[in-house]
Amino acid sequence: MDPTVLFSPDEVARASAYHRPLYFALAADIAVSTGVTAVLAFSRLGDRLFAATGGPWWARTFLFTVLVLAVVDVARLPLAFWRGFVREHRWGFSTQRIGGWILDQVKGLVIGGVLTGAAMVALLGSIRLFPSWWPLVAVLGACVLVLLLVFVAPLLLEPIFNQFRPLDDPDLADRLRALARRAGVPIRDVLVADASRRTRKHNAYVSGIGRTRRVVLFDTLLGEAARPELDIVVAHELGHRRHGDVLKGTLLAMLSAAGAVLVAWPLDPTPRRIPLLLLVWGLLELASLPFTAAFSRRLERGADRFALELTRDPDAFEAAFRRMARANLADLDPPRLVYTFMFTHPTPVERIAAATP
Numbered sequence: 095m096d097p098t099v100l101f102s103p104d105e106v107a108r109a110s111a112y113h114r115p116l117y118f119a120l121a122a123d124i125a126v127s128t129g130v131t132a133v134l135a136f137s138r139l140g141d142r143l144f145a146a147t148g149g150p151w152w153a154r155t156f157l158f159t160v161l162v163l164a165v166v167d168v169a170r171l172p173l174a175f176w177r178g179f180v181r182e183h184r185w186g187f188s189t190q191r192i193g194g195w196i197l198d199q200v201k202g203l204v205i206g207g208v209l210t211g212a213a214m215v216a217l218l219g220s221i222r223l224f225p226s227w228w229p230l231v232a233v234l235g236a237c238v239l240v241l242l243l244v245f246v247a248p249l250l251l252e253p254i255f256n257q258f259r260p261l262d263d264p265d266l267a268d269r270l271r272a273l274a275r276r277a278g279v280p281i282r283d284v285l286v287a288d289a290s291r292r293t294r295k296h297n298a299y300v301s302g303i304g305r306t307r308r309v310v311l312f313d314t315l316l317g318e319a320a321r322p323e324l325d326i327v328v329a330h331e332l333g334h335r336r337h338g339d340v341l342k343g344t345l346l347a348m349l350s351a352a353g354a355v356l357v358a359w360p361l362d363p364t365p366r367r368i369p370l371l372l373l374v375w376g377l378l379e380l381a382s383l384p385f386t387a388a389f390s391r392r393l394e395r396g397a398d399r400f401a402l403e404l405t406r407d408p409d410a411f412e413a414a415f416r417r418m419a420r421a422n423l424a425d426l427d428p429p430r431l432v433y434t435f436m437f438t439h440p441t442p443v444e445r446i447a448a449a450t451p
């Protein structure tokens with residue numbers, strides 16, 4: 095679809111200039127993490143790193159997992175720094191200082207290390223406890239873990255990176271609550287995240303399940319978008335809630351977790367084989383990206399349709415997605431391969447075109 099029907103050739107070119115190097119960086123990032131993980135799985139270097147760990151099997155498992163992830167992350171650091179800090183500053187998006195960026199990386203590494211380490215201990219523990227039917231135990235355990243993570247993420251994980259407050263504009267809060275009632279998914283509060291501590295980009299999302307469900311707006315978006323556009327953004331998020339999309343995503347994640355256990359089965363997991371497990375899981379994830387991205391785009395199109403039906407305001411829909419595309423410099427004309435693997439959302443061009451026949 096020709097993006098210049100809706101955006102100027104300059105806008106299309108500028109968005110491309112921002113994104114193309116990032117795609118190459120992403121490919122390099124995948125190559126680095128796969129390569130380093132493979133080295134730790136098959137080489138003497140991995141043996142030596144494993145020999146540096148000690149103690150009972152569970153301590154060794156946890157420690158080795160954290161060490162492997164730390165080595166991979168350190169190898170990825172230069173690219174991550176260029177991509178997430180240098181370039182974001184050069185293009186005027188980042189509002190972060192170097193200290194804040196480093197703190198984010200450390201938090202990410204600690205959370206990733208603790209969660210992955212705990213999952214590995216659980217996996218290897220189930221093999222020790224139930225030598226013949228551990229895959230069944232591990233699949234069930236993985237599904238429970240995914241469900242638990244989605245449930246507690248808004249309460250325990252998201253606040254590690256952002257602070258959340260209820261909307262302080264009572265008129266707007268009433269307006270959005272009324273919208274939610276009309277959508278058939280009443281909400282107590284729309285929360286505002288202090289995204290501006292990192293970026294000038296705009297966004298909104300839904301997270302949590304059951305009692306932890308919430309709609310979150312970036313404060314960056316709130317400061318700039320007109321009310322009818324905010325209605326569109328919130329209506330889209332309400333569409334996700336109405337359609338149970340977080341739950342659908344959770345079920346997909348459970349299916350992936352079950353798949354991860356099944357591919358681990360023939361590998362006969364031991365603590366030394368942790369890098370091998372991570373390598374195989376990484377490749378599996380890569381291979382499944384076209385399916386998960388297509389699944390996600392489908393849910394996004396559904397939420398867009400819902401927003402249009404709820405607001406009956408195609409003009410505001412177009413304005414909202416134009417503003418978001420400009421604010422985030424969204425790629426209006428991505429390469430086919432990138433679109434297939436990475437695009438969890440349709441392009442702004444596709445979204446506006448679908449809304450305005």
Ligand SMILES: [Zn+2]
Pocket residue numbers: 330331334394397
């Ligand atoms: Zn969405």
